[in-house]
Amino acid sequence: MRHVRMCREHVPAEFAAHITPADHQRAADYTVAKGRLGLIEIVLGALLLLVFTMGGLLQAIDTELNAWLGAGYTHDLALFASFALVGFVIGLPISLYRTFRLEAAFGFNKMTMRLWLADLLKAGLLSVLIGAPLLLAVLWLMQMMGANWWFYVWLFWMSFNLLVLVLYPTVIAPLFNKFSPLADVALKQRIEALLKRCGFASSGLFVMDGSKRSAHGNAYFTGFGRAKRIVFFDTLLDKLAPQEIEAVLAHELGHYHHRHVLKRIALLAVTSFAMLWLLGQVIDQSWFYNGLNIKVGAGETPNIAMGLLLFSMVLPVFLFPLTPLTSALSRHDEYTADAYAAKQTAAGDLVEALVKLYRDNAATLTPDSLYSLFHDSHPPASQRIARLQSLSP
Numbered sequence: 001m002r003h004v005r006m007c008r009e010h011v012p013a014e015f016a017a018h019i020t021p022a023d024h025q026r027a028a029d030y031t032v033a034k035g036r037l038g039l040i041e042i043v044l045g046a047l048l049l050l051v052f053t054m055g056g057l058l059q060a061i062d063t064e065l066n067a068w069l070g071a072g073y074t075h076d077l078a079l080f081a082s083f084a085l086v087g088f089v090i091g092l093p094i095s096l097y098r099t100f101r102l103e104a105a106f107g108f109n110k111m112t113m114r115l116w117l118a119d120l121l122k123a124g125l126l127s128v129l130i131g132a133p134l135l136l137a138v139l140w141l142m143q144m145m146g147a148n149w150w151f152y153v154w155l156f157w158m159s160f161n162l163l164v165l166v167l168y169p170t171v172i173a174p175l176f177n178k179f180s181p182l183a184d185v186a187l188k189q190r191i192e193a194l195l196k197r198c199g200f201a202s203s204g205l206f207v208m209d210g211s212k213r214s215a216h217g218n219a220y221f222t223g224f225g226r227a228k229r230i231v232f233f234d235t236l237l238d239k240l241a242p243q244e245i246e247a248v249l250a251h252e253l254g255h256y257h258h259r260h261v262l263k264r265i266a267l268l269a270v271t272s273f274a275m276l277w278l279l280g281q282v283i284d285q286s287w288f289y290n291g292l293n294i295k296v297g298a299g300e301t302p303n304i305a306m307g308l309l310l311f312s313m314v315l316p317v318f319l320f321p322l323t324p325l326t327s328a329l330s331r332h333d334e335y336t337a338d339a340y341a342a343k344q345t346a347a348g349d350l351v352e353a354l355v356k357l358y359r360d361n362a363a364t365l366t367p368d369s370l371y372s373l374f375h376d377s378h379p380p381a382s383q384r385i386a387r388l389q390s391l392s393p
Helices: 004-007 021-052 055-069 075-106 115-144 145-173 185-198 234-239 243-258 260-281 287-292 305-345 347-360 369-375 381-390
Strands: 179-181 205-208 219-224 230-235
Touching: 004 021, 004 219, 004 287, 021 055, 021 075, 021 305, 021 347, 055 075, 075 115, 075 305, 115 145, 115 305, 145 219, 145 260, 145 287, 185 205, 185 243, 185 305, 205 234, 219 243, 230 243, 234 243, 243 260, 243 347, 260 305, 260 381, 305 347, 305 369, 305 381, 347 369, 347 381
Parallel strands: 205 230
Antiparallel strands: 179 205, 219 230
16 A cells, blocks of 8 residues: 555556556555555454454354254354354445445445345345355265265365356356347457457357446456356446457457366366365364364364364465465466467557556556565556567567
8 A cells, every 4th residue: 555655646657648647546546445445354354253263252152053953954054154144244334335435436336225235135145045055065975975075075066166157157147237148230240250260159249237336347258168158348348449349358268268267177176175185184183173262172073064164264364375376377377368369459459458447447557566466366557568568569
């Protein structure tokens, strides 16, 4: 935040012809505002984790649920639900503030309270309808599959993720947004020609009504196998010229060409395998529970649902030092996709599109290098633009 504030008054030279001082200052202010809110979330998250574990809240909840419900799956589901409910209540004011104060202050929020509540209700129902059976299946496998239960849970978890990839475009996403076939004939022909050049078979070109929630714009392809579809935010189509839209899509197709989605699935498979194996090693160890202030006496059999919940709570703390590695991998993929786009379309068109998106989305052009190392999934604007310009003929 300090770095962004220090660079607020001067537009980087390479962007001076395209970004006004007012737009640059707005992006800096937006970045700082998000940073302040992010600091609050970090502090609240850390305090909540400490209260649940060392503060004894999780132990107290478990004791009460045992008194009311006894042991069994009902207790286990209630334990996870209680944890989720407390987190939801704590996070609700931040979510409201982000949408109706922060995003609104910078002209991005388009949501009404009614739509926000509808989204909240839909997300909650989906969490129950999908999450409860998923959790029950995992707990059943953990109880019934012996010492190697973690392997069977891994197989189930990966199958579930692949199923979601297939179903998301046509089943889940339409619950929240309206998807209409791309109506612009000239743009459609341009895009279909690009798809033919790239060898990408899509189940359709769609426009999503993103403008009813936000002024931010994007494009993406989603799905897996024959269920792949290309989606444009209506806000993106309003802001970019046809050749720039083509260049943005060529970037997304670059991810497909280089099999980035398949590589991410493979990475998920490897990491989830390792994490579930690790959980299998600690879930029966009393020190794991006692160290997190969940009382397990000598000779007692720990509750596997409690073990699963504790593991999922504390794992992000220990994985955080690996964040620069995953962020670097993501930035590498973005550079690779940019290079592919520069071969399929004019690199200058992608540069123009990116500069417009940086400006319209109030993305800072001067991120702090250490923050970027940890948190940025995309390369800093100056580095990305410079790399693309070097690819121009």
